[in-house]
Amino acid sequence: MGVNLGHYCCVMLIVLVLVIVMMLVLGKETKSESLKNGYYSASCPRAESIVRSTVESHFATDPTISPGLLRLHFHDCFIQGCDGSILIKGKFAEQAALANGGLRGFEVIDDAKAQLELECPGVVSCADIIALAARDAVYLSSGPSWRVPTGRKDGRISLASEASILPSPLDSVAVQKQKFEAKGLDTHDLVTLLGAHTIGQTDCLLFRYRLYNYTVPGNSDPTISPSFLTQLKTLCPPSCGNGSERVALDIDSPSKFDVSFFKNLRDGKGVLESDQRLWSSDYETSDVVNKYASTIRGLLGFSTFDKEFAKAMVKMGSIEVKIGVDGEVRKVCSKINY
Template identity: 45%
Template sequence: MAGIGIAMLIMWCLTWCMASALSVKYYEQTCPQVEHIVAGAVHKATMNDKTVPAALLRMHFHDCFIRGCDASVLLESKGKKKAEKDGPANISLHAFYVIENAKKAVEAECPGVVSCADILALAARDAVALSGGPTWEVPKGRKDGRISNAIETRQLPAPVFNISQLEQSFSERGLSLKDLVALSGGHTLGFAHCSSFENRIHNFNAKQDIDPSLNPSLAAKLRSICPAHNKMKNAGAPLDSTSTTFDNAYYKLLLQGNTIFSSDQALLTHPKTKALVSKYAASQKEFHRAFVKSIIKMGSINGGTEIRLHCKLVR
């Protein structure tokens, strides 16, 4: 137990030492146009593809949960050495080109100054705002990492996690149960493939084929989309009823048994997280306020050591 306590203390120190080094004015003198440039890249991509905001938000989350917010999720595999983006949990990540385009434009304006990690954090903020969600001042000054291993994506919280597993995953990164519930609200954007929720609609346990906590009408719909032994690679369903709008519909649906992941349903199995779900279902304003606090906190987890000139390459 002592070892666990020391490890947690180190993680908290890394998180908050990094947070104290970040500043919303970090590029005020060296690259004052960075936010405008990134916002333009995100806006242009979103006009052509409505799935871009969900992809960028998920990308930021998946980056920060592995080695901190160091843009390691953007690095490409090299030979037999598979990078994070090619790990099982990240195969469906997309819209990397948005960050690449933003980086090229930023480099043209301010060579060698802005990290890919900061560009990704800014892009995630812009993605939420473009989807009708809140906006916020992004603390900047992150550095990029040089290491990216596909095997480490096993550390990401999985859609089949129970509340104990979720709590442990978040606490290891200095994040609380409140952060867990607020950041889970990001599931108001996006799409899930069958493999992420088939555990709830086929062979749930020895006695039941379907998870009894799942609304029967939704279960029937999901089973028609994702039949047993489904081989359709891109089959799946939207994460909520307004999957391109950043609202609090996710929490309302969760209380009705109408969310897709086991990890969503798990939030109702703990009194504290269940109370927060109810709070955010009742007030979109409260959800937005909590989400902003939690994503800034998550985005401040310590990461890399340098500024990469190319987001997908170490040079």
């Protein structure tokens, strides 16, 4: 009797373990399957076209909004997952973090949300609007387009203290890899997504040290090509302004989404040190840089980078998404529902 009881207990323990494992696996599958193409096809058929027309309208008056929307999506996904938490306003919210300084595009998201609330109230999440707007911004900048899986819910938590996990322009490649891996993104994704720097600008403050005081006062970063160093010093004099002067991250085609950014890294013309290190200090990342720098757009107008960037964006857009009761659909993107 004791042997049978022990056998029974062992069997039940095994069954319990299997049930727990299945619940975990099914939980993960449910989470990933919650995002799908055409999520709003029945509940709000014009959702994507409304977001697209809104982005087009803002882009027509200010093309620099494209990199702003792309960066907004990136920063949203890295903190609390792709849940629109970057849009919440507050003294201690994510927007207040130093790493989120200079974020742009909030007015575009708010504009699209206002129109969507008139079309189909309480249906389309702010998190999905960000993801769709980022896609449309890339396309308007001569980049690729892709189908964006939707169905994200908006988060209710936004903390500036969590912004330390964001990649920094001062990060080594090893640190960049760690931060991306923590979000389920590999080295190939890292290089591909940083290719977004083919459009946009940065402040002199973030790289001036490379020009004048790299390791000791008066010296420059040796990975910068001599001719480009002269160009950067002209754009960012040592004692001019407060460092807020803007410089294009891709000096050759600053408003066009292409592979020029990678060619620049290969030629020692990366503006941010974290970008240039992808070529100069890591064999794994330099291989990816070289692959993209060596490609051209094919007959259909797409390059290898275009295709890989679209894949990486879908992957990034799935980071820690919230579904069901884990989130909500905000009525106003800048504040949680009450």
